[in-house]
Amino acid sequence: MYTDKVMDHFTNPRNVGEIKDAAGVGEVGNAKCGDIMRIYLQVENDIITDVKFKTFGCGAAIATSSMVTEMVKGKTLDEALEISNKAVAEALGGLPPAKMHCSNLAADALHEAIKDYIAKKGK
Amino acid sequence: MKRIYFDHSATTPVNREVAESMLEYMTEKYGNPSSVHSFGRETRKAVEEAREKVAALINAAPNEIIFTSGGTEGDNLAIKGVAYGNRKKGNHIITTAIEHHAVLHTCEYLEKQGFTVTYLPVDEHAMISMDDLRNAITDKTILISIMFANNEVGTIQPVKEIGQLAKEKGIYFHTDAVQAVGNCPIDVKELNIDLLTMSGHKFHASKGVGALYVRRGVKVEEIQHGGGHERNMRAGTENVPGIVGLGKAAEIARRDMDEKVVFIKGLRDKIIAGITEKIPHIRLNGHPEMRMPGNVNFSFLYIEGESLLLNLDLKGIAASSGSACTSGSLDPSHVLLSMGLSHEVAHGSLRVSLGRGNTEEEVDFFLAVLPEIVERLRSMSPLYGSAADFKPSNPCSSCHHH
Numbered sequence: 052m053y054t055d056k057v058m059d060h061f062t063n064p065r066n067v068g069e070i071k072d073a074a075g076v077g078e079v080g081n082a083k084c085g086d087i088m089r090i091y092l093q094v095e096n097d098i099i100t101d102v103k104f105k106t107f108g109c110g111a112a113i114a115t116s117s118m119v120t121e122m123v124k125g126k127t128l129d130e131a132l133e134i135s136n137k138a139v140a141e142a143l144g145g146l147p148p149a150k151m152h153c154s155n156l157a158a159d160a161l162h163e164a165i166k167d168y169i170a171k172k173g174k
Numbered sequence: 175m176k177r178i179y180f181d182h183s184a185t186t187p188v189n190r191e192v193a194e195s196m197l198e199y200m201t202e203k204y205g206n207p208s209s210v211h212s213f214g215r216e217t218r219k220a221v222e223e224a225r226e227k228v229a230a231l232i233n234a235a236p237n238e239i240i241f242t243s244g245g246t247e248g249d250n251l252a253i254k255g256v257a258y259g260n261r262k263k264g265n266h267i268i269t270t271a272i273e274h275h276a277v278l279h280t281c282e283y284l285e286k287q288g289f290t291v292t293y294l295p296v297d298e299h300a301m302i303s304m305d306d307l308r309n310a311i312t313d314k315t316i317l318i319s320i321m322f323a324n325n326e327v328g329t330i331q332p333v334k335e336i337g338q339l340a341k342e343k344g345i346y347f348h349t350d351a352v353q354a355v356g357n358c359p360i361d362v363k364e365l366n367i368d369l370l371t372m373s374g375h376k377f378h379a380s381k382g383v384g385a386l387y388v389r390r391g392v393k394v395e396e397i398q399h400g401g402g403h404e405r406n407m408r409a410g411t412e413n414v415p416g417i418v419g420l421g422k423a424a425e426i427a428r429r430d431m432d433e434k435v436v437f438i439k440g441l442r443d444k445i446i447a448g449i450t451e452k453i454p455h456i457r458l459n460g461h462p463e464m465r466m467p468g469n470v471n472f473s474f475l476y477i478e479g480e481s482l483l484l485n486l487d488l489k490g491i492a493a494s495s496g497s498a499c500t501s502g503s504l505d506p507s508h509v510l511l512s513m514g515l516s517h518e519v520a521h522g523s524l525r526v527s528l529g530r531g532n533t534e535e536e537v538d539f540f541l542a543v544l545p546e547i548v549e550r551l552r553s554m555s556p557l558y559g560s561a562a563d564f565k566p567s568n569p570c571s572s573c574h575h576h
Binding site for chain 1: 477518555557
């Protein structure tokens with residue numbers, strides 16, 4: 052059902068954890084549909100220097116969370132905002148159609164974290 | 175890697191003796207049981223012998239057994255057959271919210287045909303209330319269809335009391351006993367059951383064969399039309415190899431029942447005790463006592479069932495989950511939700527269903543790897559990180575917080 056890459060990220064997820072005093076935190080999903088993703092960012096000079104995640108969800112949810120953290124590290128905020136859920140799924144070699152709707156929220160969580168950073172910075 | 179099969183509620187391996195009994199009826203004895211020649215007569219004899227064995231397993235008479243293609247067909251024939259056959263008497267059916275979809279979807283279909291259906295609720299252990307059942311009965315009620323044992327959480331319903339009540343009220347009682355037949359003793363006479371569904375592949379016969387017990391005198395209208403097979407109740411040339419195998423499986427189940435139940439219960443209780451001892455934040459789903467010998471069902475708070483299943487599979491262990499992500503729908507199991515579990519707790523459920531082929535060593539290995547997997551997934555979960563703040567939207571008193 053899952054590609055080898057999905058299983059690799061599910062089995063050995065990268066960047067699991069949280070960042071104390073993170074510059075931005077984004078959370079999406081809800082427990083009702085079985086997925087909650089939370090992404091923590093550290094930002095310096097508009098560049099994402101560190102990123103961590105915590106996810107409650109299925110195999111696809113954990114793999115997409117892991118993949119998005121790999122994709123975004125070292126990118127500028129503008130570049131990070133261009134990463135879509137579709138791009139994350141493609142980077143994993145695709146996801147089963149039934150998993151696209153609720154599991155593929157990782158980019159949304161990332162965007163929420165960036166918005167949170169921008170909002171905090173604007174204060 | 176050694177593979178461990180803990181999913182016997184989904185299906186069971188065909189017993190080798192059963193498979194061997196079937197082979198003869200595919201290769202050498204292949205006559206159509208409706209044919210008058212000797213080829214036909216020998217398979218007719220085999221079908222009738224199988225009918226006797228299946229009947230003996232549940233203390234029925236052979237002519238009360240109708241062979242079907244499995245549980246779904248049996249449920250359809252029982253429910254639609256009684257509904258259509260007794261329309262003049264009434265149009266009301268009582269069932270439960272936790273039935274298998276073969277029953278629920280059949281009832282929903284009948285609602286579109288002008289029948290009314292009451293779906294009884296269940297308590298936190300998936301048990302119905304006899305008072306609810308009594309109160310649901312009207313003068314239009316023609317059928318009570320309540321499962322013997324639940325396929326997900328293993329709860330065994332008060333079948334004898336239901337049968338007694340149905341008998342007193344002159345209402346037919348059907349039970350979907352797909353999980354129970356061959357796995358716990360059943361006596362349809364003692365339990366006052368009018369119709370009972372069974373499925374071969376749940377007790378070591380092959381897939382694609384089952385039977386419906388219909389007590390003599392119960393009015394059932396056929397739903398499949400064609401030749402006059404199975405006393406006009408189920409048209410279609412008999413699946414002779416499947417039926418022969420079903421008979422053999424019934425014979426073996428009857429012979430080994432006592433020993434099997436004791437053995438499987440031992441493994442079940444070891445798993446329940448092991449998980450309860452080793453893992454915090456869990457909930458045992460299903461009834462603590464009135465449960466199937468081979469059923470274990472736990473919710474592991476703060477994690478999701480499919481992740482748990484995938485991790486177990488990576489260790490070679492095959493189990494099942496009521497998680498939405500394993501079913502292709504957004505909602506987790508209707509059974510767990512009907513028991514009052516919140517969505518987040520229901521999403522983290524795991525079913526282990528045991529069989530005669532499982533061993534103590536397999537259970538030990540499972541109990542050794544499960545806590546690590548649960549801990550690892552929890553360490554990734556945003557819900558667990560703030561466990562102190564996290565309250566399931568519909569918390570349940572049985573959750574174990576250590």
